[in-house]
Structures are given as structure tokens and as C-alpha cells.
Amino acid sequence: MKLQKLAFILVFIAFAFSARAQTANELRRKKEAIQREIEQLQENLSKTTSGKKLTLQQINGLNAQIRLRQDKIGTINSEIKNLDNQISTNTNTVHTLQGQLGDLKKEYAAMIRFAQRNRNSYDKMMFIFAAKDFNQAYKRIKYLQQFGQYRKKQAGYIENTQQDLNGKIRVLDKTLKEKSSLLKDQEIEKDRLAKDKSEQAVALSKLSKQERQFKQDIASRKKQQAQIDRAIRAAIQRAIEEARRKALEEARIAAAKAAAEARAAAAKAKAENKPAPTATTAPATTKVKSSSEALTATPENAKLSSGFENNRGRLPWPCANGTITERFGVHMVDRASINNEGVYITMAEGSAVRAVFDGKVNTVFNQYGKYIVLISHGDYFTVYANLKSVSVSVGDKVDTKQNIGVIGNTGDDAILNFQIRRISTPLNPEAWISK
Template sequence: MKLFKAAIFLACMLVAAGAFAQSSAELKRRREKLSDELEQLNQEYQETASNKKVSLKQLNILKAQINLREEKIANINSEVRNLDNQISESNNTVRNLQSQLDQLKKEYAGMVLFAYRNQSAYNKLMFIFAAKDFNQAYRRLKYLQQFGTYRERQAGYIQGTQRDLHVKINELDKDKREKSNLLANQEKEKIELGKAKNNQVKVITDLSKQQGAIKQQQRDIRKRIAQTNRAITAAISREIEIAR
């Protein structure tokens, strides 16, 4: 009877030892699995950090491009303001030239009328003899001699002034159109860069959130690994006690 009890006790001890050994093995497999998961998370974190670094670099490039675009826009706006000032000054010049042109036309019309009234040699002589003194008579004589040439020069000057007016106005209009188109293009590019910047900021924000989530998972797994290590130590201690 005593021998039978001893045999049963030994069998129970063997079963218990087997159970403890199996529990220790399971814990080790669990730790190995957790370690694999942690390694995978470490790789994911490194990839996320690398992607974030690239995204930050791209964001800085976009910021630099936007700053450059803003400088260009500021320069173009300055050029447009200068052009507006030039246009204003040119318009004043145009008005002055137009006033001069009107005066020349008026003088030209007066000269034509005078020439018509003084076509005869008698009228010309009367014009000369009506002078107050010799010097005035001489000047009137030279005036009559040079009248035809002067009239031609006046007509040429009027026509040249008209051409200059048209050329100046056309040049100013062309410059203003070019500057306006360039400014519109720069503003459009700035808007597109702003959109790209916002998208990049969103990507970085998402990557930062992803990094935070991975860190939390890493902490959780490390905690579980630590718990598993303690459980393994406890299991091994029990196995040693049983083996004694």
C-alpha cells in the first residue's frame, strides 16, 4: 500500500514537472514572438522616421520656393508700380506733347493764312516796308525767305511728334501687359506651391502620429516582454524547486 502511494506521488510529480516545463516553453515562444513583433515595429519606426525626414526636407524646399516666389512677386509688383509711374509721367508727357502739337497746328494754320494773304510781291514789300526800323525790316525779309522751309520743318515736326506719341503709348501698353501676365503667372505658381506645402504638412503630421502610435506599441511590447521574462524566471525557479 505504501509502495502504491509512493508510485502515485512520483507520477504526479512527473506530470507537474511536465506541466511546468511546457509552461516555460510557451512563455519562451511568446517572448520570441514578441521580440519579432518589436523588431518589426523598430523597422517600421525607422522607415517612418526616414520618410518624415525626407518629407521635412521636401517641406523646407517648398518653403524656400515659396519665399523665392514671394520675392519675385514683390519685385514684379515694384516693377509694376514703377511702370505705373512711368505711364503716369508718359501720359503727362503725351498731354504736353499734344498741347505742343495743337499749338504747332495753330501756328501752322496762321502761317498758311498769312502766306495766302501775302502771296503778291506788293504785299510782301508792304510787309517789309511796314517795319519800324532797318533791323526789323531785315528780319522780316529773312522770315519771308525762310518761311517755306520753316513751314516744311514745322509740318515734319508735327508728324514726327505724332509718331513718337503712338510709339510711346504702344511701348507702355506692351510693357504693362507683359508685367501683368508675369505677375499672374507668379501668383498662380505661388498658389500651387502653397497647396503642395499644405499637402506636405499633412503628410508630416500623419507621419508624426504614426511615429507616436509605433512608440506606444513598442512600449507595450517591451512591457509584455518584461512581464514574460519575469514569468519565465518564475517558471524556471519552480522547475528547479520541483527538480530538487
């Protein structure tokens, strides 16, 4: 019974350790990804901070760097907590194995003492011949055989338990060293965060001296972005009207065909002196009820829309490497309110921009010397603004991760304005793209 209990404990420990190892690997990968973002952002900032004029992109970059640094510290804290749980589990395991090992050794010692008392063949023969009958004598022979086998098994269990105990002690030592290393990393990141905040304070101090120019830049940015967003909404509206027109045309053709078939059937019945067939209701030719129904009227578009929606939180990024430096929604910049209907992603200059899902290029237009691409996915649309050049045309079908153009510069940085809309309603892209 004790051996079964020991086996159960070891299996449970192995399962728990495997699950925690998976969590540790996920945290390690997340920390490495954050570090890559920080390094890329620092590279971009080092190129732009050399100028005397402070830009909105630099402020956003510094804010994003601080946010990423805080995320990294949070991930390290999660790793430390995970290691604390492992240390606690392994410490309990060591104590359990030590207890089990002690019990096994006591049992084995008792068997050895019994074997010593009955070590000669004469005692064994007397034990067998003292049986009442042949049946009992046979059972006593089997008992002596099984006792010897059990003693060997106990020795094996002791050896295996000792090996497991030594292994857990080694794991425990390794985990303690990992925790010590993570605590050092945590202190380093805290120092770097303090440095980032110091740089942010210097930038904000510099901003106060350039406040007038900075406000003009923000006003210009808001004006340009408002015009771009209006152009995007107008393009989506044209797509809706076109889809509605096609749906109505298809309904009109279907109604005309049904009417022609009804007239032909009536003429045939009259020629054969048969009663005229009952008239069926012609397909309706009224307007499509909603914009969503118009955009998903075809099976292909309905499938695209469903597929896009089912991939919420799993869509690929519109670039291979980048950092979100301005988030979705209304936020304040130097007491000025900015409403961002997408996200701004800073990336390396000349980076390729790619479609996040299968779809059809709905619109390509140029605004302020930069290209904007609108791709439809049923009643969902993705927007890729601030492209230096494009490699797709209106009507092209695109696949997930297909390159559609190359990013251009906004001021000093290469920044993509990426939006996701359902019909004309802007959605937060961070809720849709993978983490």
C-alpha cells in the same frame, strides 16, 4: 521757348524710361533665378519624398520651396508696381505730347493764314518798299526769309511730335499687355503656393506620426554637428597658435640679429677708440596681442583678410547651382531648437564644391565618413563640410571658384554645410555671398 520745353520733356522721359527698363530687367532676371531654384528644389524633393520615412531634409526642402515661391510672388508684385509707374509716366507723356501737338498745329495754322493773306509777290514787294530806309528794308527781307524757314521747321516739329506720340501709345499698349501677363503669372504662383502649403501640411501630419523617430534624427544631427563644429574651432585654434608661434619666432630672430649688430658696432667703436654707439631698443619678443594680429601678421595674410572683407555681399556661391534650405542661427524644428553656425545648401548629387575666395587650405579631415575642408583667408575662414571626396591638400593655395571637392549625400539629399568665420566667430554666410 515751347520747342525747348518740348525737347527737355522728351529727354527727361527717355532717361526715366531707360532707368525703369534697367530695373525691369533686374527684376526679370531675379524672377528667373528664383524659378530655377524652385525647379531644382522640386527635382530633389521628387527623389526623396518617395520614401516612407520623413527626413529633416525633406521638411527643410518644403519650407525653402515655400519661401522661394513667396519671394517669386514678391518679385512679380515689384514688376507690376514698376509697370504701373511706367504706365502712369507714359500716360502723362501721351497727354503732354497731345497738348504740345495741339499748340504746334495752332501756331502752324496761324502762320498758314498769314501766308495766305500775303501770298502774292506784289504784297511782299509793297511790304519791303514801305520801309523807311534801306536798313529796315533789309530786315524785312530777312524776316520774310526766316518766316518761310520757320514754317518748314514747324511742319517738321509737328511730324516728329506725331511720331513720338504714336511711339508712346505703342509702348503704353505693350506695357498694359505685360501687366496683364504678369497678373496671370501672379495668380498661377499663388495657386502653386497654396499647393506647396498643402504639401507642407501633409508632411507635418505625417511627421506627427513619426515624431519619435524624427526627434531621434534631430538629436543625432545635433550631436554630429556639435562634434563637427568643435573640430572646426579646434582646427582654427591650432592655426592661431601656429601663426602666433611663427610671429614670436620671427620677433626672436629679429631681436637676436639686432643684438648681434649692436655688439659688432660696439666692438668696432672700441677698436677705433671711438665712443660706443647709443644702444637701440631691441624688438619686443612679447606675445602677439590678439589672434587677429597673429593671423594677419604677414603682408600676404593681411591682404587676404582685407580683400575678403571688402568683398562682403559679393562672394561667389560655393557651388554653381544650389538652394539654401536651412538658414543661419537658432531656429525651431518640431519644437526642437537647432543652432546652425552656417547654412545648408541643397544641390544636385555629384555637384562640384568650390572656394569662395583666394586662400590657403588649412585643414582637411574626415568626420562620419565625409570630408570637411577649412580654408583660411587671413583672419577669416570658410568651411565646406559633407564632401564625398576632396581635390586639395593641407597647405595648397586655392583661387576663387577653384573646385575643392564633390558633395556627398546626407540621408537622401546632397547638402553642403557652408560656414564663414572670423577667427572662431560664426558669421551669416547669406550676408557675404552674392544675392
